[in-house]
Amino acid sequence: MSDDIVLFDYWRSSASYRVRIALASLGLAYARQSVDLLAGAQRSEEHRARNPQGLVPALLIDGHMLTQSLAIIEYLTETRPEARFLPANPLERQRVRTLSYAIAMEIHAVCNTGVIGHVLDITGGGDEVRSAWMKKFIGEGLAAVDVLLDDPATGTFCHGDTPTMADFCLVPQVYNAERWGVDISSLNNVRRIAEICNALPAFKAAHPDAVKRL
Structure with a gap:
């Protein structure tokens, strides 16, 4: 290797x-x-x-x-x-994957640059269309994730008290929400976990602003 x-x-x-x-x-x-x-x-x-x-x-x-x-x-x-990005227990591992997929496959997939670029091409839209698209899908998607997080298995992080793949997915999506002006003020679980994660060294080192000029 x-x-x-x-x-x-x-x-x-x-x-x-x-x-x-x-x-x-x-x-x-x-x-x-x-x-x-x-x-x-x-x-x-x-x-x-x-x-x-x-x-x-x-x-x-x-x-x-x-x-x-x-x-x-x-x-x-x-x-x-x-x-320790996925739990050893199959049911717990399924839950972490559910949270991860809810973000990576249901929110991010429809908001990536290729998709939104095509939407603008076929609609002739501009920045207003782009912003409305992002706010709708990021807002609705994170609202659903917040409900998924309203679960006894949620701890300090998305699942338990150790960051998992679900947290690795959540934090970038919250960054996108803030970038596009999505109102997530009522999403208490999402905001709490993202705030805790963003205070950790690994999350700080990976933040877009930390790597932007590298």
């Missing part, structure tokens, strides 16, 4: 943000190469050789190029004994 770890990401990408949190939580040193989504670098031949989907992140680790943020986080869980 190679010790070299390279993350191909974009500073504001939610999926990349998740993986950065996971890597920082494990204390894994890595080189970072930016793939400028606004410039369309994700569609370049060079990047498609890493990820045929033309998406970020892509992670070179253990001599392999991995894609899809949740699959990467699960790989880290399975290959690094110190990782």
